[in-house]
Amino acid sequence: MRRWNGWGDETNSLDLPPNADMFLKDKIGTATPLPSVSLESVMSQVPVSRLPEHPLIVVAEEDRVRHARGQSLPDLLASRSGDFGVFPDGVAYPETSDQVAELLSFCGDKDILVIPYGGGTSVVGHINPFQSEKPILTIDMGRMNRLMDLDKDSLIATFGAGTPGPQVESQLHAKGYTLGHFPQSFELATLGGWVASRSSGQQSLRYGRIEQLFAGGRVETPKGRMDIPTFPASSGGPDVREMMLGSEGRMGIISEVKVRVSKLADQENFYVIFFPEWSKAKDAAKALVQSRIQLSMLRLSNAIETETQLALAGHEMQIALMEKALSFRGADSGKCMMTLGLTGSKAQCNAALSQLKKIIKSFSGIYTGTMLGKRWEEKRFTMPYLREALWDKGYAVDTLETATNWENVDNLLNKMEESLRTALNDENEKVHVFTHLSHFYGQGCSIYTTYVYRTADTHQKTLDWWAKLKHSTSAVIVNNGGTISHQHGVGKDHAPFLPVEKGKLGIMAIRSLCDAFDPEKRMNPGTLLVDTNDE
Ligand SMILES: Cc1cc2nc3c(=O)[nH]c(=O)nc-3n(C[C@H](O)[C@H](O)[C@H](O)COP(=O)(O)OP(=O)(O)OC[C@H]3O[C@@H](n4cnc5c(N)ncnc54)[C@H](O)[C@@H]3O)c2cc1C
Known part of the structure; x- marks a missing residue:
């Protein structure tokens, strides 16, 4: 069964090699682990649901806890301290596009906010509910997980949008094909989530990012159904397919995804x-x-x-x-x-x-x-389990990533590392910081920086330290020629930094696009765009 308060399956874990503990002690000092609360204690905090009854909606406490957070470090801290703050009022598990449409129509009639949920592997707060006077429904796409069609002539496969990585590949492999999209979150992340958050897989040099793989599909929006055709290419004006890439659940729910597949390599x-x-x-x-x-x-x-x-x-x-x-x-x-x-x-x-x-x-x-x-x-794909192993020893780990042109790589990398390394100086805490480049382009590459620090004496203080590290370094990224994210998306954590790279007009255009599909602003508010006066 999936772990409720960390990464992956409960039966899988990764032990730290014996010398790793010594290595980290040497770099940042001896650490003391923080306690973790039980699932039962969190379930007991879940308030009564405000949702009206619907046959597709579940309001059980456990479902609501399991859909309240993603996989960021603040999410891990919430699940270990029990300090969740907000839970969705219910979770729906549609099995068809028609059921997705029916749910959106119900939410329209009853004035309910909607959070589309793929694998919940977001590391930037995409799927976290927030305080609202309106009830919040999370729509989990996990039951739409089948290969629906494979066009071997045109190499286009159609999947339910909730299909996670292993099921995408196993269903294609059985027929001699592959999608070739392998983000490190492959075990749990889904096709719909990849499209909605512009994901990039480890073998993007051969297969391309999700932008190249996503050919079209079906989107259920508050304004109705939209089928996006799969042209090999088109000069028919601005591309509606492109509009769904990175839409982060703000424009509708992608229910079927058509992807460009390849024959398995020798x-x-x-x-x-x-x-x-x-x-x-x-x-x-x-x-x-x-x-x-x-x-x-x-x-x-x-x-x-x-x-x-x-x-x-x-x-x-x-x-x-x-x-x-x-x-x-x-x-x-x-x-x-x-x-x-x-x-x-x-x-x-x-x-x-x-x-x-x-x-x-x-x-x-x-x-x-x-x-x-x-x-x-x-x-x-097992490295994500390392975070739990480090947590058990008293270390918190997180990553920051961006992309920039070649001429700026060293400048930005050094500034990001310096910002992280010094962010906790006031606390007399050392931060162990290291970086790799990946996802290479002729023009530049992605910079992916990991930082490890000792947890503080409380969960809240550990979160405050994270905020210092994350916010100061996100500002360094956008003010020094980097994009706020090469692959993790915007979510709620990066939304305040997006206007720096999009500009006033750019943010206004994105907001108008969201409003066109969702005029009543019920789709995932607070994600992608800060829902205040950021224009
Ligand atoms: C350990 C770890 C490693 C990671 N490695 C990578 C990596 O290598 N490359 C990379 O790109 N990312 C990586 N990520 C980030 C994350 O996995 C990606 O952003 C992924 O694309 C999210 O997919 P998901 O299905 O889990 O979506 P979710 O987290 O469930 O949702 C993400 C966003 O997409 C929206 N959404 C989801 N499904 C739909 C749908 N069907 N229709 C409309 N909107 C939808 C949600 O509303 C939300 O805004 C990693 C995360 C972790 C925890």
Whole structure:
């Protein structure tokens, strides 16, 4: 069963390797874990539902607790302290588009606010209800989880929008196809959520972001049903399909998603390369991408992330031997680790491997083969469980991400890290900060920064510290040429920062678009746009 107060399935967990504790103690000090409340104690706080009865709506306390929060660090703190604040008044689990339409019409008639819910993996407060005089209904799309059609001629698959990653891939694999969309939240996140929050998967270099994969589908809105056709491309004016990407539940509920799929590749391998220092590593990554070698994924860790990853990898003896060999070849304390993937036919992969070896050689890259790449592949979707393991030891962990042009990567990365590293100086607390680049484009890349700090002596103080870290660094991002989010979306946490990049007119246009589909403003208020005078 899904964990109610953290990531993933209750039967799965990840133990910290023994040296990880020592590593963090050394970096930020000895930590003391905070207590966690029980599900029963939270359920006992849930107020009486304000929703009128409807056969598709459930008002049981447990359903309402399980849909009250996503997966951000504040959400984790809420579920561990029991301080939820607000719960939805009920949850509906539609099984068809018609039922979604019926629910929206009921909400219109009874003046009910609506939160569309995919996998609830949002890390920026997308699906959290807020204080309101009107009742709030969360519509969980999880029962619309089937492959409905596969057009093998045009490579278009139609899915229920609530289909989570593993079911997307298993239903396609059975027929010899793949979507190739692998965000780290793959285990729980859904197709509808990916479209609505503009998600990006680890192998975006081969398959594209969700923007490239989303071909069309069905959207139920308060103003009625909209079917978006699947043209390969169109110059028929502004694209309605584009309008749904990143709509974050403000314009309606995507009930069916049509996606562009690919035949399963013959071969896929992941490789690790080390560079002696950051600037060579970054220039190598840029050269690889700009030369358009057929990579399927690329990730470049800076020196601190490399050190941290190797320390948390376990297999101490093996890693120590490898580090000795790397040091002998010139990659020592400032070394940076690059992980990359090749996917395709045998001939394509062989050609790409020999091309990339030539490029990395000119940047002093040390090719180590597939051993560490296999480890990355095995753990690629289990890493989210690490957050619980760190929490149990008294450490809080969160991430911030953006994208910027190549010329600005170092400037922004350094400012983000500096902001996080110093944000708790007043509290005499150290923050362990490290970064990788991923999702590479000819123009630039995404910067993904992780920060770890000790939990304070109360949940509330730990949340206050998070707010300091998050808000100061979000301001650094938007004021220094970065987008507020490359892949996590806007939600409620990023909404105050969106006007900096969209401008007054841009925000006004987005709001008008939301109003066109939802004139009574009942769809997910507070998400994407701050619902006050932000124009
Ligand atoms: C550990 C972890 C790792 C992550 N890694 C990545 C990553 O690698 N790449 C990435 O892009 N993101 C990542 N995320 C963020 C998150 O998984 C994505 O934003 C994801 O797209 C959300 O999908 P979901 O189905 O869980 O949507 P939810 O969290 O349920 O909802 C997100 C938003 O979409 C709306 N929505 C959901 N379904 C629908 C629908 N059918 N119709 C209309 N609106 C809808 C909701 O109202 C909400 O505003 C990660 C999150 C976690 C916790």
